[in-house]
Amino acid sequence: MQALKQAILHPAGFSLGPSGFKGYALALAAVGATTAGIAALNHFVDLGHVGAIYLVPVLIAAMRWGLGPALLASGTSTVASAFFFYPPTYSFQIQKWEQIVDLTLFTIVALVTSHLVVSIKSHAEMAERATNEARMRAESEHLREALIGSVSHELRTPLASILGATTVLSTAPAVLAEPRLAALAHVARDEAERLDNDIQNLLDASRISSEGLRPRFEWAEPADIVNAALDRHRTRLAGHAVEVELPADLPLAYVDPVLVRQALWQIIDNAAKYSPAGASIRIVGRRGDGVALTVSDRGAGLSPAEQARLGERFFRGGRTAAITTGSGLGIWIASAFLRVSGGSLEVASEGEGCGTTVTLRLPVPPRGPESGDLAHD
Amino acid sequence: MTEHAPVVLVVDDDVQIRRFLRAGFELEGFVVREAADAAAGLRAATLQPLDLVILDLALPDLDGSDVLEQLRAWSAVPVIVLSVRSSEAEKVRLLEAGADDYVVKPFGMAELLARARAALRRHTRGAAGESIVKVDRLQIDFTTRTVLLDDARLTLTPKEYRLLHVLAQHAGNVVTHQHLLQQVWGQPHMQDTHYLRIFVRKLRQKIEADPNRPRILLTELGVGYRLGLTTEAAEKAAV
Numbered sequence: 278m279q280a281l282k283q284a285i286l287h288p289a290g291f292s293l294g295p296s297g298f299k300g301y302a303l304a305l306a307a308v309g310a311t312t313a314g315i316a317a318l319n320h321f322v323d324l325g326h327v328g329a330i331y332l333v334p335v336l337i338a339a340m341r342w343g344l345g346p347a348l349l350a351s352g353t354s355t356v357a358s359a360f361f362f363y364p365p366t367y368s369f370q371i372q373k374w375e376q377i378v379d380l381t382l383f384t385i386v387a388l389v390t391s392h393l394v395v396s397i398k399s400h401a402e403m404a405e406r407a408t409n410e411a412r413m414r415a416e417s418e419h420l421r422e423a424l425i426g427s428v429s430h431e432l433r434t435p436l437a438s439i440l441g442a443t444t445v446l447s448t449a450p451a452v453l454a455e456p457r458l459a460a461l462a463h464v465a466r467d468e469a470e471r472l473d474n475d476i477q478n479l480l481d482a483s484r485i486s487s488e489g490l491r492p493r494f495e496w497a498e499p500a501d502i503v504n505a506a507l508d509r510h511r512t513r514l515a516g517h518a519v520e521v522e523l524p525a526d527l528p529l530a531y532v533d534p535v536l537v538r539q540a541l542w543q544i545i546d547n548a549a550k551y552s553p554a555g556a557s558i559r560i561v562g563r564r565g566d567g568v569a570l571t572v573s574d575r576g577a578g579l580s581p582a583e584q585a586r587l588g589e590r591f592f593r594g595g596r597t598a599a600i601t602t603g604s605g606l607g608i609w610i611a612s613a614f615l616r617v618s619g620g621s622l623e624v625a626s627e628g629e630g631c632g633t634t635v636t637l638r639l640p641v642p643p644r645g646p647e648s649g650d651l652a653h654d
Numbered sequence: 655m656t657e658h659a660p661v662v663l664v665v666d667d668d669v670q671i672r673r674f675l676r677a678g679f680e681l682e683g684f685v686v687r688e689a690a691d692a693a694a695g696l697r698a699a700t701l702q703p704l705d706l707v708i709l710d711l712a713l714p715d716l717d718g719s720d721v722l723e724q725l726r727a728w729s730a731v732p733v734i735v736l737s738v739r740s741s742e743a744e745k746v747r748l749l750e751a752g753a754d755d756y757v758v759k760p761f762g763m764a765e766l767l768a769r770a771r772a773a774l775r776r777h778t779r780g781a782a783g784e785s786i787v788k789v790d791r792l793q794i795d796f797t798t799r800t801v802l803l804d805d806a807r808l809t810l811t812p813k814e815y816r817l818l819h820v821l822a823q824h825a826g827n828v829v830t831h832q833h834l835l836q837q838v839w840g841q842p843h844m845q846d847t848h849y850l851r852i853f854v855r856k857l858r859q860k861i862e863a864d865p866n867r868p869r870i871l872l873t874e875l876g877v878g879y880r881l882g883l884t885t886e887a888a889e890k891a892a893v
Contacts, residue, residue: 433738433759433760434668435670436760437668437671437738437759437760437761438668438670438671438673438674439760440760440761440762441671441674441675441678441760441761441762441763442670442673442674442677444678444762444763444764445674445677445678445681445763448681448763448764449677449681450681466762469760473760493742493743493876495831495847495876496847496848496851497851497875498851498854498855498873500865500866500867501873501875502875503866504866504867504868504873505873505875521866521867523866525859525865525866529848529851529852533876534875534876535742535875535876538875
């Protein structure tokens, strides 16, 4: 975009500002100097074909001042060599065919090389600009991650006191004796918990993009992961009917169970957020190419356009942005966490208002745990 | 619990955290002592008999895990660690260094109290030579090596019993995978967590009403297992 703008505002070599005129003047001066030089040298040695020497000012003009001055330099060079050096000298007449060929060749070579030089130069400039932009982007990204990381830590310290204090308050006999106060204490506790979740999201996101995730792989019971994700915040799910269906013979998955739990929590959180209170959320485990956990809701669903943009960081559906809170990080975090765990994420929806089904695929490597050698005890 | 009011030492440099912990513990009948750094904490631990230590890991003068190591050199007092680091590897390291349990900041008072009570109970059980542990509908007798579920005797394989026995010794507190593997299968199998998963699955089929939604044999993801109250049940008990 930047490069395009640059090209429109300043087409290579044809800039007409003061520096442009200066370029044309300097190109003329260079041709003049070359002509004088050749004339001086001609007194001592016969230079024969002078065309090659005139390439010097043409290339200098192309390199330093752009295409326009280079064209001017090649034109004047042709004229100057015809006038000064091809017999009859001091006349524009040319007698021999070979001299015409000579001058034509010179003109072609001068035009082609100046064009090449100019385009190479502009490519180099563009590449340099792109590198600079990329560096600046990386720097600002890095700064942002560092900021998110430190702000989150700073927020967590007072939050630990707030959350702790509200849990003491909400169970203190004096408060419980007064139902209105107890309700307030619960509000404070629940909101502190929610704030903690939001901070955790930011921390998770900054972990993904800054230090990188170092997964700790182990054989994990899928039911344990589901339960841990559901337990993490019961308050959030209190308004929904959660159904869990896991077959008893589901294989163990080889993943980082903590990262998969975070991913699953994000998915369940989204399902709760984008479906009406009381609507059911189904979590089903299946065998088949590893373990597949599907989370289905009967909520807002997704239009094809929204589905396409779902993986973007900070993307939030326009229809629902006004009625829900969130940072738009959830799906992005979930898919990053699953990816480093060797799994993957698929999102499907029949369309707007038809609910969403998210499938988390967890790997079960072939060298699975065989119970044969340890079953006897 | 103990006959006298249990004494808890809170070692944390954050005055606000100490303040709410004092309120929370005092409401539950504890006597609270405070220390703002590791040096003061260790001094307090030598000066008076303590029943419980709540230890923050990020102290200004000494890393919490070093405090734990120094304390464990001469004292078996139950220690619950307060950790801001949500890294599971760190938790495992602390538990192996002698912590009885941990809670991750920010935490609720009910959760901390449940862990603290479990650690205290284990301590007093050991001192009194009690040999029966009850968890939910489950009763484990260490001397007769019998396990009752709702008063009906369960048939367990020796390894299943051993697993339950180790967990019951720490009832209410977390036990790391490594500790369980070492205690049940021995040193060579320390990395074979899948053995553990398969035995836990079998055991849950025998002791849980819904093995997919356990209430007795609970998982601490990435760390180990815990026999006892779910956080939910602990919170209800606290209300």
